[in-house]
Amino acid sequence: MQLSKLVFGAALALVGLLPAPSNAADKITVTDITGRKVEVKAPVEKVILGEGRQMYFVATLDTDEPFKRVVGWRDDLQKADLDGYKDYLAKYPQIEKIPTFGGFKEGTFDVEQAVALKPDVILLNIEAKAATDDAKLIEKLAKVDIPVVFVDFREKPFENTDASMRLIGKLFGKEARAEEFIAFRKAQIDLVTERLAKANPAKPLVMVERAGGYSDDCCMSFGNENFGKFVEVAGGRNLAAKIIPGTFGVVNPEQIIASNPDHVIVTGSNWELYVPGGAWVGVGSGADKAKARTKLAALMKRPAYTGVKAVKDSKVHAIWHQFYNSPYQFVAIQAMAKWLHPELFKDVDPDATMKTLYERFLPVPYKTGYWVSLSDKE
Known part of the structure:
Protein backbone atom coordinates (compact mmCIF):
# COMPACT_ATOMS: atom_id res chain seq x y z
CA MET A 1 0.00 0.00 0.00
CA GLN A 2 2.81 2.41 0.94
CA LEU A 3 4.64 1.57 -2.29
CA SER A 4 1.50 2.22 -4.30
CA LYS A 5 1.08 5.60 -2.61
CA LEU A 6 4.71 6.43 -3.33
CA VAL A 7 4.39 5.57 -7.01
CA PHE A 8 1.13 7.50 -7.31
CA GLY A 9 2.68 10.52 -5.59
CA ALA A 10 5.64 10.44 -7.95
CA ALA A 11 3.30 10.27 -10.92
CA LEU A 12 1.45 13.34 -9.69
CA ALA A 13 4.70 15.18 -9.24
CA LEU A 14 5.70 14.31 -12.81
CA VAL A 15 2.36 15.54 -14.15
CA GLY A 16 2.91 18.77 -12.27
CA LEU A 17 6.11 19.33 -14.20
CA LEU A 18 4.34 18.94 -17.58
CA PRO A 19 2.85 22.03 -19.28
CA ALA A 20 -0.83 22.42 -18.58
CA PRO A 21 -3.14 21.81 -21.55
CA SER A 22 -4.04 25.12 -23.17
CA ASN A 23 -6.36 26.21 -25.93
CA ALA A 24 -3.71 28.74 -26.89
CA ALA A 25 -1.69 25.88 -28.41
CA ASP A 26 -4.49 25.40 -30.93
CA LYS A 27 -4.53 29.04 -31.96
CA ILE A 28 -2.85 30.55 -35.00
CA THR A 29 -2.39 34.16 -36.05
CA VAL A 30 -3.46 35.04 -39.57
CA THR A 31 -3.36 38.30 -41.51
CA ASP A 32 -6.66 38.99 -43.23
CA ILE A 33 -7.23 40.93 -46.45
CA THR A 34 -7.46 44.25 -44.61
CA GLY A 35 -4.05 43.65 -43.00
CA ARG A 36 -5.46 42.86 -39.55
CA LYS A 37 -3.65 40.30 -37.40
CA VAL A 38 -6.28 37.92 -36.06
CA GLU A 39 -5.86 35.03 -33.62
CA VAL A 40 -8.10 32.08 -34.49
CA LYS A 41 -8.42 28.57 -33.12
CA ALA A 42 -7.66 26.35 -36.11
CA PRO A 43 -8.60 24.29 -37.94
CA VAL A 44 -11.94 25.99 -37.37
CA GLU A 45 -14.82 23.66 -36.63
CA LYS A 46 -17.63 26.21 -36.62
CA VAL A 47 -17.89 29.13 -39.02
CA ILE A 48 -20.48 31.81 -39.68
CA LEU A 49 -20.51 33.04 -43.27
CA GLY A 50 -21.15 36.76 -43.47
CA GLU A 51 -22.47 36.13 -46.96
CA GLY A 52 -24.17 32.94 -48.17
CA ARG A 53 -22.33 33.18 -51.48
CA GLN A 54 -19.13 32.49 -49.60
CA MET A 55 -20.16 28.88 -50.17
CA TYR A 56 -18.57 29.33 -53.60
CA PHE A 57 -15.14 29.15 -51.97
CA VAL A 58 -16.07 26.98 -48.97
CA ALA A 59 -17.24 24.23 -51.34
CA THR A 60 -13.92 24.22 -53.23
CA LEU A 61 -12.10 23.37 -49.99
CA ASP A 62 -14.63 21.23 -48.09
CA THR A 63 -15.84 19.51 -51.24
CA ASP A 64 -16.83 16.23 -49.56
CA GLU A 65 -18.82 17.94 -46.80
CA PRO A 66 -19.26 21.59 -47.76
CA PHE A 67 -21.58 22.49 -44.89
CA LYS A 68 -19.83 20.62 -42.09
CA ARG A 69 -18.40 23.80 -40.52
CA VAL A 70 -21.23 26.19 -41.36
CA VAL A 71 -23.33 26.99 -38.28
CA GLY A 72 -24.86 30.18 -39.67
CA TRP A 73 -24.96 32.22 -42.87
CA ARG A 74 -26.56 35.19 -44.52
CA ASP A 75 -29.60 34.33 -46.64
CA ASP A 76 -28.33 35.90 -49.89
CA LEU A 77 -27.31 32.70 -51.74
CA GLN A 78 -30.93 31.72 -52.27
CA LYS A 79 -31.92 35.25 -53.31
CA ALA A 80 -28.93 36.09 -55.50
CA ASP A 81 -28.39 32.68 -57.11
CA LEU A 82 -31.62 30.73 -56.81
CA ASP A 83 -30.57 28.07 -59.34
CA GLY A 84 -27.25 27.45 -57.61
CA TYR A 85 -28.95 27.31 -54.22
CA LYS A 86 -31.38 24.68 -55.53
CA ASP A 87 -28.44 22.56 -56.72
CA TYR A 88 -27.02 22.48 -53.20
CA LEU A 89 -30.42 22.08 -51.58
CA ALA A 90 -31.14 18.99 -53.68
CA LYS A 91 -28.02 17.26 -52.38
CA TYR A 92 -27.92 18.79 -48.90
CA PRO A 93 -31.54 19.34 -47.75
CA GLN A 94 -30.31 20.13 -44.25
CA ILE A 95 -29.15 23.58 -45.40
CA GLU A 96 -32.70 24.86 -44.97
CA LYS A 97 -32.17 24.48 -41.23
CA ILE A 98 -28.94 26.49 -41.04
CA PRO A 99 -29.65 29.70 -39.06
CA THR A 100 -29.68 32.80 -41.27
CA PHE A 101 -28.52 36.31 -40.49
CA GLY A 102 -29.07 39.81 -41.73
CA GLY A 103 -26.19 41.64 -43.33
CA PHE A 104 -23.24 43.27 -41.63
CA LYS A 105 -23.18 45.93 -44.34
CA GLU A 106 -26.80 46.85 -43.67
CA GLY A 107 -26.30 46.80 -39.91
CA THR A 108 -28.87 44.04 -39.37
CA PHE A 109 -26.52 41.35 -38.06
CA ASP A 110 -27.68 39.80 -34.77
CA VAL A 111 -24.70 39.64 -32.41
CA GLU A 112 -26.61 37.72 -29.72
CA GLN A 113 -27.58 35.06 -32.25
CA ALA A 114 -23.95 34.75 -33.31
CA VAL A 115 -22.79 34.35 -29.72
CA ALA A 116 -25.31 31.56 -29.15
CA LEU A 117 -23.85 29.58 -32.07
CA LYS A 118 -20.30 29.80 -30.62
CA PRO A 119 -18.42 30.02 -33.94
CA ASP A 120 -14.63 29.74 -34.09
CA VAL A 121 -14.60 32.53 -36.69
CA ILE A 122 -16.89 34.79 -38.71
CA LEU A 123 -15.88 35.33 -42.34
CA LEU A 124 -16.83 38.70 -43.81
CA ASN A 125 -16.41 40.21 -47.23
CA ILE A 126 -14.28 43.31 -47.30
CA GLU A 127 -17.17 45.54 -48.42
CA ALA A 128 -18.75 45.02 -44.98
CA LYS A 129 -15.80 46.54 -43.12
CA ALA A 130 -16.98 50.15 -43.02
CA ALA A 131 -20.33 49.13 -41.53
CA THR A 132 -18.73 46.80 -38.98
CA ASP A 133 -16.31 49.55 -37.95
CA ASP A 134 -19.13 52.06 -37.53
CA ALA A 135 -21.10 49.64 -35.36
CA LYS A 136 -17.97 48.47 -33.49
CA LEU A 137 -19.10 44.91 -34.13
CA ILE A 138 -15.56 43.51 -34.22
CA GLU A 139 -14.89 44.86 -30.74
CA LYS A 140 -18.22 43.53 -29.44
CA LEU A 141 -17.51 40.08 -30.84
CA ALA A 142 -13.94 40.12 -29.51
CA LYS A 143 -15.31 40.49 -25.98
CA VAL A 144 -16.94 37.07 -26.34
CA ASP A 145 -13.88 35.60 -28.08
CA ILE A 146 -15.35 35.45 -31.60
CA PRO A 147 -12.76 36.57 -34.17
CA VAL A 148 -13.68 38.21 -37.48
CA VAL A 149 -11.67 37.62 -40.65
CA PHE A 150 -12.12 39.60 -43.89
CA VAL A 151 -11.77 38.10 -47.37
CA ASP A 152 -12.33 39.58 -50.83
CA PHE A 153 -13.38 38.20 -54.19
CA ARG A 154 -15.33 41.28 -55.29
CA GLU A 155 -13.63 44.63 -54.75
CA LYS A 156 -10.18 43.68 -56.07
CA PRO A 157 -10.42 40.04 -57.17
CA PHE A 158 -7.11 39.95 -59.06
CA GLU A 159 -5.30 41.27 -56.03
CA ASN A 160 -7.11 39.35 -53.33
CA THR A 161 -8.51 36.04 -54.65
CA ASP A 162 -5.35 33.97 -54.17
CA ALA A 163 -4.62 35.57 -50.80
CA SER A 164 -8.20 34.95 -49.66
CA MET A 165 -8.08 31.31 -50.74
CA ARG A 166 -4.78 30.79 -48.89
CA LEU A 167 -6.20 32.47 -45.81
CA ILE A 168 -9.29 30.27 -45.76
CA GLY A 169 -7.19 27.20 -46.53
CA LYS A 170 -5.11 27.94 -43.46
CA LEU A 171 -8.17 28.45 -41.27
CA PHE A 172 -9.74 25.21 -42.50
CA GLY A 173 -6.53 23.19 -42.42
CA LYS A 174 -6.85 22.78 -46.19
CA GLU A 175 -3.72 24.55 -47.40
CA ALA A 176 -2.87 21.94 -50.04
CA ARG A 177 -6.40 22.01 -51.44
CA ALA A 178 -6.28 25.81 -51.63
CA GLU A 179 -2.98 25.68 -53.54
CA GLU A 180 -4.45 23.11 -55.94
CA PHE A 181 -7.32 25.47 -56.73
CA ILE A 182 -5.02 28.49 -57.05
CA ALA A 183 -2.81 26.62 -59.53
CA PHE A 184 -5.85 25.58 -61.59
CA ARG A 185 -7.15 29.16 -61.63
CA LYS A 186 -3.77 30.55 -62.70
CA ALA A 187 -3.38 28.04 -65.53
CA GLN A 188 -6.79 28.97 -66.93
CA ILE A 189 -6.05 32.70 -66.84
CA ASP A 190 -2.56 32.17 -68.31
CA LEU A 191 -4.16 30.35 -71.23
CA VAL A 192 -5.77 33.66 -72.16
CA THR A 193 -3.14 36.21 -71.19
CA GLU A 194 -0.16 34.42 -72.73
CA ARG A 195 -1.91 33.97 -76.05
CA LEU A 196 -3.01 37.60 -76.11
CA ALA A 197 0.50 38.80 -75.27
CA LYS A 198 1.91 36.83 -78.18
CA ALA A 199 -0.76 37.74 -80.76
CA ASN A 200 -1.35 41.34 -79.61
CA PRO A 201 -4.69 41.69 -81.42
Whole structure:
Protein backbone atom coordinates (compact mmCIF):
# COMPACT_ATOMS: atom_id res chain seq x y z
CA MET A 1 0.00 0.00 0.00
CA GLN A 2 2.81 2.41 0.94
CA LEU A 3 4.64 1.57 -2.29
CA SER A 4 1.50 2.22 -4.30
CA LYS A 5 1.08 5.60 -2.61
CA LEU A 6 4.71 6.43 -3.33
CA VAL A 7 4.39 5.57 -7.01
CA PHE A 8 1.13 7.50 -7.31
CA GLY A 9 2.68 10.52 -5.59
CA ALA A 10 5.64 10.44 -7.95
CA ALA A 11 3.30 10.27 -10.92
CA LEU A 12 1.45 13.34 -9.69
CA ALA A 13 4.70 15.18 -9.24
CA LEU A 14 5.70 14.31 -12.81
CA VAL A 15 2.36 15.54 -14.15
CA GLY A 16 2.91 18.77 -12.27
CA LEU A 17 6.11 19.33 -14.20
CA LEU A 18 4.34 18.94 -17.58
CA PRO A 19 2.85 22.03 -19.28
CA ALA A 20 -0.83 22.42 -18.58
CA PRO A 21 -3.14 21.81 -21.55
CA SER A 22 -4.04 25.12 -23.17
CA ASN A 23 -6.36 26.21 -25.93
CA ALA A 24 -3.71 28.74 -26.89
CA ALA A 25 -1.69 25.88 -28.41
CA ASP A 26 -4.49 25.40 -30.93
CA LYS A 27 -4.53 29.04 -31.96
CA ILE A 28 -2.85 30.55 -35.00
CA THR A 29 -2.39 34.16 -36.05
CA VAL A 30 -3.46 35.04 -39.57
CA THR A 31 -3.36 38.30 -41.51
CA ASP A 32 -6.66 38.99 -43.23
CA ILE A 33 -7.23 40.93 -46.45
CA THR A 34 -7.46 44.25 -44.61
CA GLY A 35 -4.05 43.65 -43.00
CA ARG A 36 -5.46 42.86 -39.55
CA LYS A 37 -3.65 40.30 -37.40
CA VAL A 38 -6.28 37.92 -36.06
CA GLU A 39 -5.86 35.03 -33.62
CA VAL A 40 -8.10 32.08 -34.49
CA LYS A 41 -8.42 28.57 -33.12
CA ALA A 42 -7.66 26.35 -36.11
CA PRO A 43 -8.60 24.29 -37.94
CA VAL A 44 -11.94 25.99 -37.37
CA GLU A 45 -14.82 23.66 -36.63
CA LYS A 46 -17.63 26.21 -36.62
CA VAL A 47 -17.89 29.13 -39.02
CA ILE A 48 -20.48 31.81 -39.68
CA LEU A 49 -20.51 33.04 -43.27
CA GLY A 50 -21.15 36.76 -43.47
CA GLU A 51 -22.47 36.13 -46.96
CA GLY A 52 -24.17 32.94 -48.17
CA ARG A 53 -22.33 33.18 -51.48
CA GLN A 54 -19.13 32.49 -49.60
CA MET A 55 -20.16 28.88 -50.17
CA TYR A 56 -18.57 29.33 -53.60
CA PHE A 57 -15.14 29.15 -51.97
CA VAL A 58 -16.07 26.98 -48.97
CA ALA A 59 -17.24 24.23 -51.34
CA THR A 60 -13.92 24.22 -53.23
CA LEU A 61 -12.10 23.37 -49.99
CA ASP A 62 -14.63 21.23 -48.09
CA THR A 63 -15.84 19.51 -51.24
CA ASP A 64 -16.83 16.23 -49.56
CA GLU A 65 -18.82 17.94 -46.80
CA PRO A 66 -19.26 21.59 -47.76
CA PHE A 67 -21.58 22.49 -44.89
CA LYS A 68 -19.83 20.62 -42.09
CA ARG A 69 -18.40 23.80 -40.52
CA VAL A 70 -21.23 26.19 -41.36
CA VAL A 71 -23.33 26.99 -38.28
CA GLY A 72 -24.86 30.18 -39.67
CA TRP A 73 -24.96 32.22 -42.87
CA ARG A 74 -26.56 35.19 -44.52
CA ASP A 75 -29.60 34.33 -46.64
CA ASP A 76 -28.33 35.90 -49.89
CA LEU A 77 -27.31 32.70 -51.74
CA GLN A 78 -30.93 31.72 -52.27
CA LYS A 79 -31.92 35.25 -53.31
CA ALA A 80 -28.93 36.09 -55.50
CA ASP A 81 -28.39 32.68 -57.11
CA LEU A 82 -31.62 30.73 -56.81
CA ASP A 83 -30.57 28.07 -59.34
CA GLY A 84 -27.25 27.45 -57.61
CA TYR A 85 -28.95 27.31 -54.22
CA LYS A 86 -31.38 24.68 -55.53
CA ASP A 87 -28.44 22.56 -56.72
CA TYR A 88 -27.02 22.48 -53.20
CA LEU A 89 -30.42 22.08 -51.58
CA ALA A 90 -31.14 18.99 -53.68
CA LYS A 91 -28.02 17.26 -52.38
CA TYR A 92 -27.92 18.79 -48.90
CA PRO A 93 -31.54 19.34 -47.75
CA GLN A 94 -30.31 20.13 -44.25
CA ILE A 95 -29.15 23.58 -45.40
CA GLU A 96 -32.70 24.86 -44.97
CA LYS A 97 -32.17 24.48 -41.23
CA ILE A 98 -28.94 26.49 -41.04
CA PRO A 99 -29.65 29.70 -39.06
CA THR A 100 -29.68 32.80 -41.27
CA PHE A 101 -28.52 36.31 -40.49
CA GLY A 102 -29.07 39.81 -41.73
CA GLY A 103 -26.19 41.64 -43.33
CA PHE A 104 -23.24 43.27 -41.63
CA LYS A 105 -23.18 45.93 -44.34
CA GLU A 106 -26.80 46.85 -43.67
CA GLY A 107 -26.30 46.80 -39.91
CA THR A 108 -28.87 44.04 -39.37
CA PHE A 109 -26.52 41.35 -38.06
CA ASP A 110 -27.68 39.80 -34.77
CA VAL A 111 -24.70 39.64 -32.41
CA GLU A 112 -26.61 37.72 -29.72
CA GLN A 113 -27.58 35.06 -32.25
CA ALA A 114 -23.95 34.75 -33.31
CA VAL A 115 -22.79 34.35 -29.72
CA ALA A 116 -25.31 31.56 -29.15
CA LEU A 117 -23.85 29.58 -32.07
CA LYS A 118 -20.30 29.80 -30.62
CA PRO A 119 -18.42 30.02 -33.94
CA ASP A 120 -14.63 29.74 -34.09
CA VAL A 121 -14.60 32.53 -36.69
CA ILE A 122 -16.89 34.79 -38.71
CA LEU A 123 -15.88 35.33 -42.34
CA LEU A 124 -16.83 38.70 -43.81
CA ASN A 125 -16.41 40.21 -47.23
CA ILE A 126 -14.28 43.31 -47.30
CA GLU A 127 -17.17 45.54 -48.42
CA ALA A 128 -18.75 45.02 -44.98
CA LYS A 129 -15.80 46.54 -43.12
CA ALA A 130 -16.98 50.15 -43.02
CA ALA A 131 -20.33 49.13 -41.53
CA THR A 132 -18.73 46.80 -38.98
CA ASP A 133 -16.31 49.55 -37.95
CA ASP A 134 -19.13 52.06 -37.53
CA ALA A 135 -21.10 49.64 -35.36
CA LYS A 136 -17.97 48.47 -33.49
CA LEU A 137 -19.10 44.91 -34.13
CA ILE A 138 -15.56 43.51 -34.22
CA GLU A 139 -14.89 44.86 -30.74
CA LYS A 140 -18.22 43.53 -29.44
CA LEU A 141 -17.51 40.08 -30.84
CA ALA A 142 -13.94 40.12 -29.51
CA LYS A 143 -15.31 40.49 -25.98
CA VAL A 144 -16.94 37.07 -26.34
CA ASP A 145 -13.88 35.60 -28.08
CA ILE A 146 -15.35 35.45 -31.60
CA PRO A 147 -12.76 36.57 -34.17
CA VAL A 148 -13.68 38.21 -37.48
CA VAL A 149 -11.67 37.62 -40.65
CA PHE A 150 -12.12 39.60 -43.89
CA VAL A 151 -11.77 38.10 -47.37
CA ASP A 152 -12.33 39.58 -50.83
CA PHE A 153 -13.38 38.20 -54.19
CA ARG A 154 -15.33 41.28 -55.29
CA GLU A 155 -13.63 44.63 -54.75
CA LYS A 156 -10.18 43.68 -56.07
CA PRO A 157 -10.42 40.04 -57.17
CA PHE A 158 -7.11 39.95 -59.06
CA GLU A 159 -5.30 41.27 -56.03
CA ASN A 160 -7.11 39.35 -53.33
CA THR A 161 -8.51 36.04 -54.65
CA ASP A 162 -5.35 33.97 -54.17
CA ALA A 163 -4.62 35.57 -50.80
CA SER A 164 -8.20 34.95 -49.66
CA MET A 165 -8.08 31.31 -50.74
CA ARG A 166 -4.78 30.79 -48.89
CA LEU A 167 -6.20 32.47 -45.81
CA ILE A 168 -9.29 30.27 -45.76
CA GLY A 169 -7.19 27.20 -46.53
CA LYS A 170 -5.11 27.94 -43.46
CA LEU A 171 -8.17 28.45 -41.27
CA PHE A 172 -9.74 25.21 -42.50
CA GLY A 173 -6.53 23.19 -42.42
CA LYS A 174 -6.85 22.78 -46.19
CA GLU A 175 -3.72 24.55 -47.40
CA ALA A 176 -2.87 21.94 -50.04
CA ARG A 177 -6.40 22.01 -51.44
CA ALA A 178 -6.28 25.81 -51.63
CA GLU A 179 -2.98 25.68 -53.54
CA GLU A 180 -4.45 23.11 -55.94
CA PHE A 181 -7.32 25.47 -56.73
CA ILE A 182 -5.02 28.49 -57.05
CA ALA A 183 -2.81 26.62 -59.53
CA PHE A 184 -5.85 25.58 -61.59
CA ARG A 185 -7.15 29.16 -61.63
CA LYS A 186 -3.77 30.55 -62.70
CA ALA A 187 -3.38 28.04 -65.53
CA GLN A 188 -6.79 28.97 -66.93
CA ILE A 189 -6.05 32.70 -66.84
CA ASP A 190 -2.56 32.17 -68.31
CA LEU A 191 -4.16 30.35 -71.23
CA VAL A 192 -5.77 33.66 -72.16
CA THR A 193 -3.14 36.21 -71.19
CA GLU A 194 -0.16 34.42 -72.73
CA ARG A 195 -1.91 33.97 -76.05
CA LEU A 196 -3.01 37.60 -76.11
CA ALA A 197 0.50 38.80 -75.27
CA LYS A 198 1.91 36.83 -78.18
CA ALA A 199 -0.76 37.74 -80.76
CA ASN A 200 -1.35 41.34 -79.61
CA PRO A 201 -4.69 41.69 -81.42
CA ALA A 202 -6.71 44.90 -81.71
CA LYS A 203 -8.87 45.39 -78.62
CA PRO A 204 -12.61 45.80 -79.18
CA LEU A 205 -14.58 48.27 -77.05
CA VAL A 206 -16.89 46.57 -74.55
CA MET A 207 -19.82 47.86 -72.54
CA VAL A 208 -20.48 45.70 -69.48
CA GLU A 209 -23.89 46.32 -67.97
CA ARG A 210 -24.10 45.21 -64.38
CA ALA A 211 -27.35 43.42 -63.53
CA GLY A 212 -29.18 44.71 -66.60
CA GLY A 213 -32.95 44.65 -66.15
CA TYR A 214 -32.72 44.23 -62.37
CA SER A 215 -34.22 47.70 -62.12
CA ASP A 216 -35.53 50.27 -64.60
CA ASP A 217 -32.34 52.31 -64.27
CA CYS A 218 -29.71 52.23 -66.98
CA CYS A 219 -26.92 51.54 -66.85
CA MET A 220 -24.84 50.23 -63.98
CA SER A 221 -21.35 49.11 -64.93
CA PHE A 222 -17.81 48.47 -63.65
CA GLY A 223 -14.73 50.70 -63.53
CA ASN A 224 -11.19 49.37 -63.50
CA GLU A 225 -11.95 46.35 -61.32
CA ASN A 226 -14.11 43.25 -61.27
CA PHE A 227 -15.87 42.69 -64.63
CA GLY A 228 -14.21 45.86 -65.91
CA LYS A 229 -10.84 44.23 -65.31
CA PHE A 230 -12.10 40.91 -66.70
CA VAL A 231 -12.67 42.71 -70.03
CA GLU A 232 -9.11 44.03 -70.09
CA VAL A 233 -7.61 40.65 -69.20
CA ALA A 234 -9.74 39.03 -71.92
CA GLY A 235 -8.32 41.36 -74.56
CA GLY A 236 -10.87 44.15 -74.69
CA ARG A 237 -11.25 47.80 -73.70
CA ASN A 238 -13.71 48.56 -70.94
CA LEU A 239 -15.98 51.41 -72.01
CA ALA A 240 -16.53 52.53 -68.41
CA ALA A 241 -12.86 52.48 -67.37
CA LYS A 242 -12.45 56.26 -67.67
CA ILE A 243 -16.00 57.05 -66.59
CA ILE A 244 -16.26 55.14 -63.31
CA PRO A 245 -13.46 55.98 -60.85
CA GLY A 246 -13.92 52.94 -58.59
CA THR A 247 -15.14 49.38 -58.96
CA PHE A 248 -18.86 50.13 -59.40
CA GLY A 249 -20.78 53.00 -60.93
CA VAL A 250 -23.15 54.21 -63.63
CA VAL A 251 -22.75 55.01 -67.33
CA ASN A 252 -25.29 57.37 -68.90
CA PRO A 253 -27.20 56.07 -71.92
CA GLU A 254 -25.87 58.97 -74.00
CA GLN A 255 -22.31 57.89 -73.23
CA ILE A 256 -23.00 54.37 -74.44
CA ILE A 257 -24.48 55.59 -77.71
CA ALA A 258 -21.62 58.04 -78.28
CA SER A 259 -18.98 55.40 -77.48
CA ASN A 260 -20.63 52.89 -79.87
CA PRO A 261 -19.20 49.69 -78.31
CA ASP A 262 -18.23 46.65 -80.39
CA HIS A 263 -19.63 44.25 -77.78
CA VAL A 264 -22.19 44.47 -74.98
CA ILE A 265 -22.02 42.07 -72.03
CA VAL A 266 -24.87 42.00 -69.51
CA THR A 267 -24.51 40.25 -66.16
CA GLY A 268 -27.51 38.33 -64.86
CA SER A 269 -28.77 35.60 -62.56
CA ASN A 270 -32.04 34.06 -61.39
CA TRP A 271 -33.29 36.94 -59.27
CA GLU A 272 -36.89 35.77 -58.98
CA LEU A 273 -36.78 36.18 -55.19
CA TYR A 274 -35.38 39.70 -55.49
CA VAL A 275 -37.37 41.02 -58.48
CA PRO A 276 -40.18 38.59 -59.37
CA GLY A 277 -40.84 38.53 -63.10
CA GLY A 278 -38.15 41.16 -63.72
CA ALA A 279 -36.42 41.98 -67.01
CA TRP A 280 -33.11 40.55 -65.73
CA VAL A 281 -31.43 37.78 -67.76
CA GLY A 282 -31.61 34.53 -65.80
CA VAL A 283 -28.33 32.85 -66.71
CA GLY A 284 -26.80 30.38 -64.27
CA SER A 285 -26.87 26.69 -63.44
CA GLY A 286 -29.31 24.88 -65.75
CA ALA A 287 -30.74 28.12 -67.15
CA ASP A 288 -33.18 28.13 -70.07
CA LYS A 289 -30.92 29.64 -72.72
CA ALA A 290 -33.72 30.40 -75.17
CA LYS A 291 -35.59 32.38 -72.52
CA ALA A 292 -32.36 34.13 -71.49
CA ARG A 293 -31.69 35.19 -75.11
CA THR A 294 -35.23 36.53 -75.46
CA LYS A 295 -34.80 38.68 -72.36
CA LEU A 296 -31.35 39.79 -73.47
CA ALA A 297 -32.72 40.89 -76.84
CA ALA A 298 -35.46 42.86 -75.07
CA LEU A 299 -32.88 44.76 -73.00
CA MET A 300 -31.14 45.86 -76.19
CA LYS A 301 -34.30 47.73 -77.24
CA ARG A 302 -33.81 50.31 -74.49
CA PRO A 303 -32.74 53.83 -75.55
CA ALA A 304 -29.15 53.31 -74.30
CA TYR A 305 -28.46 50.87 -77.12
CA THR A 306 -30.10 52.75 -80.00
CA GLY A 307 -28.04 52.28 -83.17
CA VAL A 308 -25.11 50.76 -81.28
CA LYS A 309 -22.71 48.69 -83.40
CA ALA A 310 -22.73 45.72 -80.99
CA VAL A 311 -26.49 45.36 -81.31
CA LYS A 312 -26.43 45.70 -85.10
CA ASP A 313 -23.77 42.98 -85.30
CA SER A 314 -25.46 40.74 -82.69
CA LYS A 315 -22.33 40.87 -80.54
CA VAL A 316 -24.40 40.96 -77.38
CA HIS A 317 -23.86 38.51 -74.54
CA ALA A 318 -25.15 37.70 -71.06
CA ILE A 319 -23.06 36.07 -68.36
CA TRP A 320 -23.64 34.83 -64.81
CA HIS A 321 -23.45 37.79 -62.45
CA GLN A 322 -21.95 35.76 -59.60
CA PHE A 323 -18.62 35.40 -61.39
CA TYR A 324 -18.06 38.85 -59.90
CA ASN A 325 -18.20 37.58 -56.31
CA SER A 326 -16.57 34.16 -56.42
CA PRO A 327 -13.15 32.65 -57.11
CA TYR A 328 -14.43 31.33 -60.45
CA GLN A 329 -13.66 34.54 -62.40
CA PHE A 330 -11.27 32.71 -64.71
CA VAL A 331 -14.18 30.99 -66.48
CA ALA A 332 -15.77 34.35 -67.27
CA ILE A 333 -12.45 35.58 -68.65
CA GLN A 334 -12.24 32.63 -71.02
CA ALA A 335 -15.83 33.11 -72.19
CA MET A 336 -15.22 36.80 -72.82
CA ALA A 337 -11.92 36.19 -74.61
CA LYS A 338 -13.70 33.80 -76.95
CA TRP A 339 -16.39 36.43 -77.69
CA LEU A 340 -13.88 39.22 -78.26
CA HIS A 341 -11.35 37.17 -80.25
CA PRO A 342 -13.17 34.13 -81.67
CA GLU A 343 -10.43 33.09 -84.07
CA LEU A 344 -7.62 33.42 -81.55
CA PHE A 345 -9.51 31.33 -78.99
CA LYS A 346 -11.47 29.00 -81.26
CA ASP A 347 -9.92 25.96 -79.53
CA VAL A 348 -10.68 27.24 -76.01
CA ASP A 349 -13.85 25.82 -74.45
CA PRO A 350 -14.97 27.78 -71.36
CA ASP A 351 -17.86 25.36 -70.89
CA ALA A 352 -15.34 22.51 -70.55
CA THR A 353 -13.36 24.64 -68.10
CA MET A 354 -16.46 25.18 -65.98
CA LYS A 355 -17.26 21.48 -66.12
CA THR A 356 -13.72 20.66 -64.96
CA LEU A 357 -14.09 23.16 -62.11
CA TYR A 358 -17.20 21.32 -60.95
CA GLU A 359 -15.71 17.86 -61.34
CA ARG A 360 -12.49 18.67 -59.48
CA PHE A 361 -13.61 21.13 -56.84
CA LEU A 362 -17.38 21.21 -56.35
CA PRO A 363 -19.77 18.65 -54.82
CA VAL A 364 -22.81 19.17 -57.06
CA PRO A 365 -23.25 18.21 -60.73
CA TYR A 366 -22.50 20.71 -63.47
CA LYS A 367 -25.31 22.12 -65.60
CA THR A 368 -24.81 24.43 -68.55
CA GLY A 369 -26.46 27.86 -68.78
CA TYR A 370 -23.92 30.30 -67.36
CA TRP A 371 -23.78 32.48 -70.49
CA VAL A 372 -25.55 33.10 -73.79
CA SER A 373 -25.08 35.27 -76.88
CA LEU A 374 -27.68 36.68 -79.25
CA SER A 375 -25.76 35.02 -82.09
CA ASP A 376 -26.02 31.53 -80.56
CA LYS A 377 -27.71 29.08 -82.88
CA GLU A 378 -28.90 26.58 -80.26
